[in-house]
Amino acid sequence: MTPLQRVQEKFSQDVIETHAFRGDETLLIRPASLQTVAKFLKETAELDFNFLMDLTAVDYLFYAGGRVQKEFRFEIVYHFFSLKHNHRLRIKVPVDEKNPEVDSLTGLWASADWYEREVWDMFGIRFKGHPNLKRILMYEEFEGHALRKDYQFNKRQPLIGPKT
Amino acid sequence: MATQTRSMLLNVGPSHPAMHGVIRLIMELDGEKIKGVDVEIGYLHRAFEKMCETVMYTQCFPYTDRLNYVSPLINNVGFALTVEKLLGIDIPERAKYIRVIMSEISRVTDHLTCIGATAMELGAMTVFLYMIKAREYLYELVEEITGARLTISYVRIGGVKADLTEGFADRAFQKIAEVRKVLIEADELLTRNRIFFDRMKNVGVISKEDAISHGITGPFLRSTGVAYDVRKANPYLIYERLDFEVPTGTTGDNLDRYFVRMAEMEQSLRMIEQCFQQIPDGAISGELTGDIMPAAEMVDRAKMGKTQGFMASEVDLDPTLQGGTEKFHDAINATNKDVVLPAKENTYGNIEGLMNHFKLVMYGHGIHPPMGEAYFPTEGANGELGFYIVSDGRDHPWRVRVHPPCFPIMAALPKCLIGDVMADLVPTFGSINMIAGELDR
Numbered sequence: 001m002t003p004l005q006r007v008q009e010k011f012s013q014d015v016i017e018t019h020a021f022r023g024d025e026t027l028l029i030r031p032a033s034l035q036t037v038a039k040f041l042k043e044t045a046e047l048d049f050n051f052l053m054d055l056t057a058v059d060y061l062f063y064a065g066g067r068v069q070k071e072f073r074f075e076i077v078y079h080f081f082s083l084k085h086n087h088r089l090r091i092k093v094p095v096d097e098k099n100p101e102v103d104s105l106t107g108l109w110a111s112a113d114w115y116e117r118e119v120w121d122m123f124g125i126r127f128k129g130h131p132n133l134k135r136i137l138m139y140e141e142f143e144g145h146a147l148r149k150d151y152q153f154n155k156r157q158p159l160i161g162p163k164t
Numbered sequence: 165m166a167t168q169t170r171s172m173l174l175n176v177g178p179s180h181p182a183m184h185g186v187i188r189l190i191m192e193l194d195g196e197k198i199k200g201v202d203v204e205i206g207y208l209h210r211a212f213e214k215m216c217e218t219v220m221y222t223q224c225f226p227y228t229d230r231l232n233y234v235s236p237l238i239n240n241v242g243f244a245l246t247v248e249k250l251l252g253i254d255i256p257e258r259a260k261y262i263r264v265i266m267s268e269i270s271r272v273t274d275h276l277t278c279i280g281a282t283a284m285e286l287g288a289m290t291v292f293l294y295m296i297k298a299r300e301y302l303y304e305l306v307e308e309i310t311g312a313r314l315t316i317s318y319v320r321i322g323g324v325k326a327d328l329t330e331g332f333a334d335r336a337f338q339k340i341a342e343v344r345k346v347l348i349e350a351d352e353l354l355t356r357n358r359i360f361f362d363r364m365k366n367v368g369v370i371s372k373e374d375a376i377s378h379g380i381t382g383p384f385l386r387s388t389g390v391a392y393d394v395r396k397a398n399p400y401l402i403y404e405r406l407d408f409e410v411p412t413g414t415t416g417d418n419l420d421r422y423f424v425r426m427a428e429m430e431q432s433l434r435m436i437e438q439c440f441q442q443i444p445d446g447a448i449s450g451e452l453t454g455d456i457m458p459a460a461e462m463v464d465r466a467k468m469g470k471t472q473g474f475m476a477s478e479v480d481l482d483p484t485l486q487g488g489t490e491k492f493h494d495a496i497n498a499t500n501k502d503v504v505l506p507a508k509e510n511t512y513g514n515i516e517g518l519m520n521h522f523k524l525v526m527y528g529h530g531i532h533p534p535m536g537e538a539y540f541p542t543e544g545a546n547g548e549l550g551f552y553i554v555s556d557g558r559d560h561p562w563r564v565r566v567h568p569p570c571f572p573i574m575a576a577l578p579k580c581l582i583g584d585v586m587a588d589l590v591p592t593f594g595s596i597n598m599i600a601g602e603l604d605r
Binding site: 021022024026050051052053054056058059063064065068077079083086088090109110111113114115122135136137138139146147153 | 205206209211213214215217218249250252374376377378379381390392397398535536537538539541548550552554556557558562563565567571572574575576604605
């Protein structure tokens with residue numbers, strides 16, 4: 001049984017869709033169940049995902065030139081890896097534009113700390129329960145979130161300096 | 165009156181002589197002991213991920229050169245493999261071997277730089293100079309094939325830019341022998357050096373559990389005793405055919421990381437030697453026979469429409485560009501015409517080739533991977549270098565995400581530093597091998 005099937009069987013209610021494009025097993029799950037699914041991935045012996053290898057987000061605003069409409073604007077993408085079983089799994093969580101917030105996974109993997117800060121910095125998605133959610137690559141005075149699709153790549157920022 | 169004590173805040177960086185790379189550490193010191201560290205990164209942020217969304221797939225390669233600028237070839241290979249995974253195409257055997265040879269050369273240059281710089285910061289200037297000398301030998305090899313030392317942009321989607329030159333294997337063996345000599349010298353100068361040993365041993369320690377929880381990979385993880393290497397766990401290209409070991413440490417301190425890197429360089433050199441034994445023959449650049457035509461003449465004649473005889477003659481081009489000519493094209497490039505540029509004789513000589521060329525380079529055309537997403541892990545010099553690309557079926561990537569191996573290591577830096585003294589920052593930071601280019605992107 002592959003990790004994808006295992007999670008799908010256990011959380012059939014919470015899985016929105018699955019695919020294995022080019023062999024990458026992927027699950028799209030409901031945001032409310034993220035914590036329980038993550039805990040299950042980490043603590044089930046036959047899955048044993050001890051690495052949260054990567055965490056990022058994708059903005060689907062005007063995806064494919066507007067031809068494809070996604071229900072939710074953002075997706076958070078988690079890449080898990082198990083050292084023991086040498087398998088990988090991608091979990092995606094849709095996030096609404098109006099209230100971009102998901103649960104933080106900092107309690108389960110230490111690597112989530114900086115990755116979640118980066119997602120907050122670049123996409124403006126908040127992580128509930130994160131101990132220190134502040135910008136990481138940009139400075140605090142930076143206006144907007146750079147990797148959102150409605151942020152023009154050549155947009156200028158106001159100069160910052162000592163407060164007078 | 166009771167004595168009051170309080171800790172001192174010390175700011176190190178963003179520009180400090182002992183910091184190779186711009187990063188700021190705000191340290192809380194109790195005397196000389198480090199009680200807390202706040203790491204601030206982002207000083208070299210150049211919007212790699214954002215810029216990749218604005219250009220076509222092939223145009224991302226110059227950006228990837230600038231991620232880890234000590235081993236840019238590995239970044240090129242990682243990006244190309246991810247796009248090829250999205251497209252679902254395979255590349256010729258010879259190109260796979262060339263990619264592995266170039267990746268392993270890059271890995272050695274990266275490790276040489278890391279150990280050399282660490283040694284220099286501990287006062288061993290000689291080792292630094294020796295290692296930079298060895299790196300220079302390897303850069304000469306890279307330069308011979310790619311035409312550049314750093315910003316090489318050598319790998320192409322579906323293949324590589326140029327084939328190996330004539331006699332390259334012999335020169336590579338010579339340089340490998342030279343590098344081995346330097347490694348022995350450096351080993352003699354450092355490994356039993358009391359000063360170096362004491363500064364590295366039991367300094368910057370991280371436990372296996374912490375390293376895994378932080379998602380650390382590469383030599384840093386292996387120094388804690390976990391034998392995880394992407395080349396063994398998820399072999400890509402031709403790594404499963406090569407015989408190599410994954411060196412590991414035991415304690416996860418700076419000394420172990422030094423040993424792991426030293427052992428890994430030897431393994432990489434072994435891999436290069438094996439590749440030269442296994443690599444399938446191709447036309448070797450340099451030996452042109454028959455009717456030779458300079459490239460400039462071909463272009464001039466093509467402009468006037470005098471294209472007869474193009475396919476019969478051989479085009480003389482610089483060796484670093486020769487992958488583009490008919491003779492070398494198919495040995496190192498995939499056959500998919502919707503991905504790989506046609507040979508130059510076709511581009512200039514007939515309308516099909518010209519159209520094919522235009523369809524790949526013109527704005528709005530280019531390579532169109534199917535709608536979907538793919539993640540491809542490769543073993544970078546610092547750990548797992550993964551590219552995650554989302555395609556919307558158009559010629560621009562919808563999203564390019566790099567999993568930079570330095571990033572989780574820097575997040576764990578406070579764990580390595582707290583409890584050590586201030587002076588230990590220098591060797592610990594050196595053994596982390598932070599590359600600001602891939603950390604900040």
